[in-house]
Amino acid sequence: MEHTLYEWFAASVAEFGDRPALEVGEERLTYRELHGLAERIAADLVAARRGVPARVGLLAGRDALTYAGYLAVQRLGAAVVPLSPSAPAARNAMIVRAAGLDLVLAGTTPSGPGTPSWPVPVVPLRRTAPPTARLRLPRRRVDDTDALAYVLFTSGSTGTPKGVPIRHGNVSPYLAHVIARYGLGPGCRVSQTFDLTFDLSVFDMFATWGSGATLVVPTRRDLMVPVRWVADRKLTHWFSVPSLVSFARRMRTLRPGRMPGLRWSLFCGEPLTLQQAGAWATAAPHSTLANLYGPTELTISCAEYTLPADPARWPRPANGTVPIGSVHPGLEHLVLDAGGRPAGEGELVVRGAQRFPGYLDADSDKGRFLSYDGPATNAAPYTGDGPLTDDHWYRTGDRVRREGGRLVHLGRLDQQIKLHGYRIELGEIEAALRDQPGVRDAVAVAVARPGDEIALEAVCTGTDLVAEAIRSGLEARLPAYMVPRVTSVVDELPLNANGKIDRQAVITALEGRRSAARRPVTPHG
Incomplete structure (x- = not known):
């Protein structure tokens, strides 16, 4: 049976009301207390709207009110649209308009809610409501799994973020699978490392609250010492991007047996290397490690590979990464070559219960879906001429290969990258660079760094350019997370034989410059 996100939570309130639902710093709320706070905030929203809103922005940090606010929106049957407090006000205002929000629920105002650039009312998150907000709440919609649960905005290649709507019917089968798969239930203590603008946070919240477990939220300072935090808070389930492992390795905190209480360690958002997995496994010897994969459009994660307990039995793909394994139940997948035919290596395309219904802007659907009728035909791109149906396959843009019955992720087919779990279209950065005064052309690239990491760098051409001014713009x-670490100014960008910017030549030049800077100088004479 499918449920809405709030029904997953409400079932735990009914069964586990006095058990801990949320820990943020020193604050602890039971399921019943968190439910009461969410009901109160929901009444505040109804009072501000003078009715039930359809879509609500959530601009807030990592505190108990934020999570109660997320639940309050779900309680009303509305869709949550998370907004980042650290994002520029203009970008948040663009999302508010594109998403068609009725209200913004704000726990913080660093980006300027209430200024003329915000086109909708801003409702403050607060624990105590004014008397006018103490209204009778409408009954929950208990069967509307076709309704939107949330909308997330991902980086867009045209320079405009793309809205990805996810229905309750997309999330519910996913939660049913992962709650059982990872043994979640009362007594489990689950990390919440992801920002709410990142879809993996939905796993954190609702796989936890749908099972009666406890969501444990780190502060920014805690994430600087993640291994110590895991041990101190006695976590049983960890979920993060793999780059956090590299950070812990640099800090030399992944000592043997340091996290003895972890039962499951889950990683997603970017490739997990075998080196990262091995380092984490040493520090969490009783934990099962799993590599999850999936774009936002396929609802949080759509494939998974669990590493054997014995590292000697780990697969060793040539690219040094952990396989992404097999797709979740209820999903179908194909691997297609450049001609749209099934192949052992090519683009991964997926359809099924977790596939989103299409972008908020239908023009973005063109070319992102395929029709495929079987071996006698080639896959045909969706052009937008007819309706988008459940039979269409979503094109992930990821290149994969079948190895030993498992899928191995080989990289992107386009100019999209994953950095610390965030999906970034390099084209959006380049569009922003070209809009800076004096910039003629620009290219953004991901450059390899020591320790299995990548960094964003940019190179541009133009007149009278100052790197500091470009960065400020x-x-x-x-x-x-989308601002390049370094922006270099050159006279000309390298071109390939087709007259296009040679990205690989740019990357080679940047890496060569870094190697030269590290090379010791040999004295003469």
């Missing part, structure tokens, strides 16, 4: 337009 980008910071006013892009979220911090």
Whole structure:
């Protein structure tokens, strides 16, 4: 049976009301207490709207009110649209308009809610409501799994973020699978490392609250010492991007047996290397490690591979990454070559219960879906001429290969990258660069760094350019994770034989410059 997100939570309230639902710092709320706070905030929203809103933005940090606010929106049967407090006000305002929000529920105001750039009312998150907000709440919609649960905005190659709507009917079968798969239930203590603008946070919240477990939220300071935090908080389930493992390795905190209480360690958002997995496994010897994979459009994660307990039995793909394994139940997949024919290596396409219904802007659907009728035909791109149906396959844009019955992720087919779990279209950064005064052309690339990491760098051409001024312009337009670490100014960008910017030549030049800077100088004479 399918449920809405709030029904997953409400069932745990009914069964586990006095058990801990949420820990944020020193604050602890039981399921019953969190439910009461969410009901109160929901009444505040109804009072502000003078009715039930359809879509609500959530601009807040990592505190108990934020999570109660997320539940309050779900309680009303509305869709949550998370907004980042650290994003530029103009970007958040663009999302507010594109999503068609009725209200913004705000626990913080660093990006400027209430200013003329915000086109909808802003409702403050608060624990105590004014008397006018103490209204009778409408009955929950208990069977509307076709309704939207949330909308997330991902980086767009045209320079405009793309809205990805996810229905309750997409999330519910996913939760049913992962709650059983990872043994979640009362007594489990689950990390919440992801920002709410990142869809993996939905796993954190609702796989936890749908099972009667406890969601444990780290502070920013806690994430600087993740291994110590896991041990101190006695976590049983960990979920993060793999780059956090690399950070812990640099800090030399992944000592043997340091996290003895972990039962499951889950990683998603970017490739998990075998080196990262091995380092984490040493520190969490009783934990089962799983590599999850999936774009936002396929609802949180759509494939998984669990590493054997014995590292000697781990698969060793040539690219040094852990396989992404097999797709979840209720999903179908194909691997298609460049001609749209089934192959052992090519683009991964998926359809099934977790596939989203299509972008908020239907024009973005064109070319992102395929029709495929079987071996006698080639896959045909969706052009938008007819309706988008459940039979269409979503194109992930990821290149995979079948190895030993498992899928191995080989990289992207386009100019999209994953950095610390965030999906970034390099084209959006380049569009922002070209809009800076004096910039003629620009390219953004991902450059390899020591320790299995990548970094964003940019190179641009133009007249009278100052790198610091360009960076300031980008910071006013892009979220911090999309601002290149270094922006270099050159006379000309390298071109390939087809007259296009040679990205690989740019990457080679940047890496060569870094190697030269590290090379010791040999004295003469």
